Amino acid sequence: MQRFVTIRTCYKPLPVSDTEQQLYEVVAAEAAARQAPVYVVGGHVRDKLLQRDSKDIDFTVVGNGLALAEAVGQKLQTPVTVFKNFGTARLQYHDFAVEFVGARRESYRPASRKPEVQAGTLLDDLARRDFTINALAVSLNADDYGMLLDAFDGLGDLERRLLRTPLEPELTFSDDPLRMLRAVRFAAQLDFAVVPEARMAMRQHAERLRIVSIERITDELNKMLMTDRPSIAFDLMFKTDLLREVLPELVLLYGVEHVEGKGHKDNFYHTLQVLDQVAKRSDDLWLRWAALLHDIAKYDTKRFEKGKGWTFHGHEVVGARKVETIFRRLHLPLQEPMKRVQKLVLLHLRPIALSKEEVTDSAIRRLLFEAGDDLEALMTLCESDITSKNEKKVKKYLENFRLVRSKLIEVEERDRIRNWQPPISGEVIMRTFAKPPGREIGIIKEAIREAILEGRIRNTYDDAYAFMLEKAAELGWHPVTKN
Numbered sequence: 001m002q003r004f005v006t007i008r009t010c011y012k013p014l015p016v017s018d019t020e021q022q023l024y025e026v027v028a029a030e031a032a033a034r035q036a037p038v039y040v041v042g043g044h045v046r047d048k049l050l051q052r053d054s055k056d057i058d059f060t061v062v063g064n065g066l067a068l069a070e071a072v073g074q075k076l077q078t079p080v081t082v083f084k085n086f087g088t089a090r091l092q093y094h095d096f097a098v099e100f101v102g103a104r105r106e107s108y109r110p111a112s113r114k115p116e117v118q119a120g121t122l123l124d125d126l127a128r129r130d131f132t133i134n135a136l137a138v139s140l141n142a143d144d145y146g147m148l149l150d151a152f153d154g155l156g157d158l159e160r161r162l163l164r165t166p167l168e169p170e171l172t173f174s175d176d177p178l179r180m181l182r183a184v185r186f187a188a189q190l191d192f193a194v195v196p197e198a199r200m201a202m203r204q205h206a207e208r209l210r211i212v213s214i215e216r217i218t219d220e221l222n223k224m225l226m227t228d229r230p231s232i233a234f235d236l237m238f239k240t241d242l243l244r245e246v247l248p249e250l251v252l253l254y255g256v257e258h259v260e261g262k263g264h265k266d267n268f269y270h271t272l273q274v275l276d277q278v279a280k281r282s283d284d285l286w287l288r289w290a291a292l293l294h295d296i297a298k299y300d301t302k303r304f305e306k307g308k309g310w311t312f313h314g315h316e317v318v319g320a321r322k323v324e325t326i327f328r329r330l331h332l333p334l335q336e337p338m339k340r341v342q343k344l345v346l347l348h349l350r351p352i353a354l355s356k357e358e359v360t361d362s363a364i365r366r367l368l369f370e371a372g373d374d375l376e377a378l379m380t381l382c383e384s385d386i387t388s389k390n391e392k393k394v395k396k397y398l399e400n401f402r403l404v405r406s407k408l409i410e411v412e413e414r415d416r417i418r419n420w421q422p423p424i425s426g427e428v429i430m431r432t433f434a435k436p437p438g439r440e441i442g443i444i445k446e447a448i449r450e451a452i453l454e455g456r457i458r459n460t461y462d463d464a465y466a467f468m469l470e471k472a473a474e475l476g477w478h479p480v481t482k483n
């Protein structure tokens, strides 16, 4: 049911750069010439009021948005890209991404996010927006130029730091379920609360996320991960059942089980804490994904062993495999990024093992070799993985990692392992024994690499060559060329 609303207006001086001013003047003049009222709407107005930087400017035109965009593009001598299907047009003006759209009214069918669209009034247009704070408009028209139009008390919600839908939340969310994830993302990005009735509607409509394309979902997940405190987003998704739809594996980490009076930690909230700690230390999206997924297989590997308590043996190995399943499902990039996340999940316990007193140089070399360029990210993950409430313990663990770091630096300076390639390549092996590529070549190559990492032979061509002859002899191979 639609509430009756009146547009409240107020004048709020907002800082506008020279570039923006020039743009507004051209847009206002062209709109006036066409007698098509035009407004700055949505995120840009919100961000200005919140004093956040914003490089997107959206204009809503009561009339033909595409025609206005073309006229503005001509005046500013910039090309305009028209998206006919969406009825929107875009242009770039200095560093602003500018979008024009005609004011519209929408009606939705239950099975799709794609609405039927008709021309509408400004109020129709604002009412179909996701949140009141995104439904503010600034007039660029002669009779009320610069006036802020606030039909749904978006200003009040900005002050109260609340996310509220302009219409009934059930309607807003069932029309376009992506809005539920936008609510979560804004909650984390702006540190706003979602009003209780909207939270209830989210829980009720969580399953409707299934009609949203995976790319849109993943896009929001990435934005959530890039906020200062991503835990806000994942906790809210958990509490509104959205997480069950997008990352059910994480939901399984929630809870504490007790056997013989012994409990383990809640791995869901532990994960969120690690994620926030990583977010404080690094802006690397893939490292943040690794933090989110580092313990993902603790549910699968959990066992209670008599006399030992709770164990999660192999969770790093199973976890690395699960990373691939999740990346595939979410259409995240499977090449470099996924490989990095897998590597970080797989290795996330290794620096702990290295923090023990009697660690050998070969163990250090092995980690340098396996982590390669991701060593710094791995150390950041490990340092963030400390979530004890006992400050003394935290201090001690961090100190241990400082020692690991200095050992890593020391061995790296001496042995140069990080971007190291063993001195004997597959080609040399094939040439020496006149053999085609095959499994045996890999076996010999790996044996050479292992022997060097273990410190059994020196990292030189001659030592590696001699070792290669030995290994090949075990296979009954004899060299056909001389070194």
Ligand code: ATP
Pocket: 041, 042, 043, 044, 056, 058, 128, 129, 130, 131, 134, 135, 176, 178, 179, 182
């Ligand atoms: P950001 O640019 O940080 O993602 P934004 O609020 O500007 O945030 P945009 O995707 O740029 O988001 O959209 C601009 C405006 O369009 C929003 O402020 C909102 O008014 C409206 N909007 C965007 N997506 C939706 C949606 N799915 N449902 C309703 N309104 C939306």
Ligand code: MG
Pocket: 043, 044, 056
């Ligand atoms: Mg925007």
